[in-house]
Amino acid sequence: MTITTTIPDALQRLRTTFASGKTRPVEWRLKQLSELERMVREHEPDFAAALQADLHKGSFETALSELGFVASEAQYARRHLRRWARPKRVSTPMMALPGSSHIQPEPKGVVLIIAPWNYPLSMVCAPLVGAIAAGNCAVLKPSEITSQTSAALARIIPRYLDNDAFAVIEGGVAETTELLEHHYDHILYTGNERVARIVMTAAAKHLTPVTLELGGKSPCLVDKSADLDVAASRIAWGKFINAGQTCVAPDHVLVHRSVAAEFTEILASKIRQFYGDDPSQSPDYCRIASERHTARFARLLEGQNIHTGGQVDVAKRYVAPTIVLDPDPASELMQEEIFGPVLPVITVDEMHHAIRFVADRPKPLALYLFTRSKALENAVLDGLSAGSVCINDAVIFMVSPELPFGGIGNSGMGRYTGWFGFETFSHMRPVMKRSFRFDAPMRYPPYNDFKRRIMELVR
């Protein structure tokens, strides 16, 4: 087993491997994918312990959103890979006949995956599935903030995946900065907007294509026609899993005035039902990633009208599931991505006011609508842009490998999961093959009107 010493050594090793063609055969890719699946299965206790230490993540959430997410991505890619990797025949225009055309996916090369701390395992390994499926070598950079999971990944991945083709680089800003000085064939970065600009600037020096999986304020619209009980359950679940540290968590709710009070009461009752009277005692309720991140919530909640929760314990990295009523849109809480268990509920007189509210702000990563009104659904779909839209539920769309996952505008660029991960890490190479038979003279100079008319007829 090769032990990585320095970043240049690791990159040299991966470049040599890619150039050797080792990663191209579909059999090799399938083997790596099944090894990844075997890794998450066999090391579930180790990863669960690391996630528990880093985020107090309980076993259910670990199984669902970390290990299960990666295993089902890998399994889905394994099942479809032969078809994805096959050249796809396309038609050939008359002007290029006789001939044939196809699109043949080819791996990009050595790619870099930089992950954040909120889903510290799946944000490394789920994009990795696409990179492997497409036949690439990959450098993996887990987040230093969730240090236990980072260490577990660095220890365990080399025991399963081909060390000639993959390297885990641990560390913080210094190591990521050093990684970014080098050339890659693609960079997939998941994290915040500020660092995304650093990544994109570094990538520009080498003309490296980037996928940026960012965040933002994902709004959740609740209409008076919605089933309030089901809506409250689904919103509370989507907001408070991982203590709100989910990129696609509802950031805030915009609810119709006629049902706002009733909806808020039901929401509060769901929090009690899910996490008990004292959520700090719940084995299912996560902690904030660091004391620094926790202290931020104390600041965000200052002067707010708190309906439920509001307790912050910096030393214990605890923030209670919290509902805030009608915060000032100019307050910090409404200016930046909340990314924690604080849910502002904002009352609107008409749903088109909610649509206006969303339209006036940067395009979100996810947009949620709870309604039985087809007209409202159409108004939202036609009038608003977002990375993903989910109607009458929250976050659950993430379980579908058939849907691409990615943002738009400030919430990111590019996409992955399922086929889209394969596509992201592939170059979709067009190949046209001509026959030597029949070499039509019309395209060759000297040109004349007759040739031009023929060309216009056949093109």
Ligand code: NAD
């Ligand atoms: P983070 O602080 O862990 O940073 C992410 C990575 O960037 C780390 O590996 C870190 O080493 C590196 N990094 C940090 N500062 C850097 C710098 N100055 N230069 C170079 N590299 C640097 O995570 P984060 O950014 O706080 O993550 C939270 C954000 O991620 C939220 O905005 C959330 O919405 C977003 N997110 C998006 C998705 C998605 O799929 N769209 C998923 C999860 C999280």
